[in-house]
């Protein structure tokens with residue numbers, strides 16, 4: 354039975370799903386060295402934001418197949434190291450969107466009405482009404498940095514509160530921003546015009562200290578900033594300084610450069626600063642959502658199925674994935690077949706997508722073909738995560754061509770491998786019921802389903818040759834399940850494809866190659 358380690362607090366709904374397929378060990382608050390010590394035992398790791406999955410943890414995780422982050426940000430996981438090791442990293446891109454957006458709005462309103470300090474004041478027996486006169490957000494300008502899932506929901510809520518909306522996001526169109534009710538502007542203008550700024554971007558090298566002393570100096574002295582995205586996007590030292598010097602009016606932070614926060618100049622500041630301990634996703638609803646979302650993906654991967662929100666393999670929406678699944682099987686089978694025909698080192702792979710396959714996102718199909726192509730070399734070590742990297746590291750050039758005209762099948766796939774021992778090609782398609790058929794080998798038309806043991810010959814089309822091969826196999830007690838011949842002209846070159854019930858015993862291939870008229874023969878195991 355598979356083993357899953359849950360190293361951060363996760364809702365029981367997720368544990369229940371994992372328990373259907375695995376032994377689940379919940380061990381939270383593990384010191385780093387303890388995680389490194391026990392991780393070799395586990396097939397899957399489920400975390401939130403506390404556990405740091407470093408290169409050292411990944412190097413020790415010899416049988417880990419998947420890391421599930423019950424949340425959005427995967428900055429606590431060394432994703433490149435996981436990818437190199439073929440470990441899928443999944444997250445829950447939408448499970449906590451509403452929670453994080455509502456927390457940002459709550460912080461904005463708390464800042465404008467000093468709610469935390471007013472609460473502390475009254476509970477200490479005071480009645481300080483004058484001290485807590487606030488400002489309204491109505492008709493004020495909100496600058497949203499990052500108009501993705503959370504930023505868009507913040508926009509929708511802020512709009513209904515009568516706020517004017519500016520947005521900075523270099524990766525979305527003006528039209529999309531306008532549909533959400535935002536004016537897309539550059540960062541400089543947003544900093545200068547906004548009364549409130551809220552950050553909803555990932556932490557990347559480009560966004561680290563995006564809000565530094567220089568940016569803070571551009572803001573209005575009455576402006577306030579909210580960070581519910583990632584610590585480190587704001588330079589905390591520069592922020593404390595800017596508030597102290599009256600360059601801006603205040604800030605609310607849920608995330609910090611170092612978590613837990615510990616000592617910080619921000620802690621000593623009054624009602625202008627509100628701090629929460631990374632609570633953006635901490636609602637009952639969001640925790641159930643992310644736990645279920647990620648646990649289902651871990652369960653699927655442990656059962657050998659693809660994950661719907663993997664961050665280090667081509668991302669696919671579930672409905673697209675469902676439609677592509679049979680084609681992924683086709684691509685993998687053909688990749689495996691063509692690598693066995695090629696026999697030696699493959700230098701380039703031409704992937705030609707035909708018909709409806711050409712209209713889909715082709716990246717997963719190419720990855721599946723590479724996974725199949727590398728299977729003989731890497732066996733279980735190759736997967737959807739590392740197939741692209743492994744192919745690149747082996748210097749395999751991948752050429753992709755496409756033709757969306759529909760021919761004999763709704764969609765078909767043609768793979769052409771060039772390598773140290775020559776050139777080979779295979780074409781395959783799906784029948785109506787999803788069954789895979791090989792429709793072409795080295796440009797000879799055939800029509801056979803792939804089977805576990807197969808024999809392919811290239812020979813001269815001449816009387817008696819089929820009988821001779823049949824008798825030869827019979828003499829070695831190899832049973833033929835089906836046989837088909839493909840040729841272009843009568844008595845020219847031809848291919849023969851045999852599905853066998855048994856593997857070919859050693860030495861039989863040499864005997865086949867001695868049969869007059871046989872030019873080449875290949876055994877294939879799929």
Ligand SMILES: NC(=O)C1=CN([C@@H]2O[C@H](COP(=O)(O)OP(=O)(O)OC[C@H]3O[C@@H](n4cnc5c(N)ncnc54)[C@H](O)[C@@H]3O)[C@@H](O)[C@H]2O)C=CC1
Nearest residue numbers: 426453499500501502503522524553554555581582633634
């Ligand atoms: N405080 C908390 O507990 C939570 C924090 N988060 C964080 O919130 C952030 C946003 O999450 P989502 O909206 O789900 O992500 P998303 O991927 O839907 O949106 C991110 C947006 O940022 C934009 N962006 C990327 N680089 C940018 C740049 N340099 N300048 C401006 N825009 C840029 C992207 O185009 C995208 O539209 C993430 O950092 C996530 O980790 C998410 C959930 C909970």
Ligand SMILES: O=C(O)CCC(=O)C(=O)O
Nearest residue numbers: 401402423424425426634
């Ligand atoms: O797991 C958490 O509580 C943090 C959520 C978060 O920061 C995220 O989803 O990016």
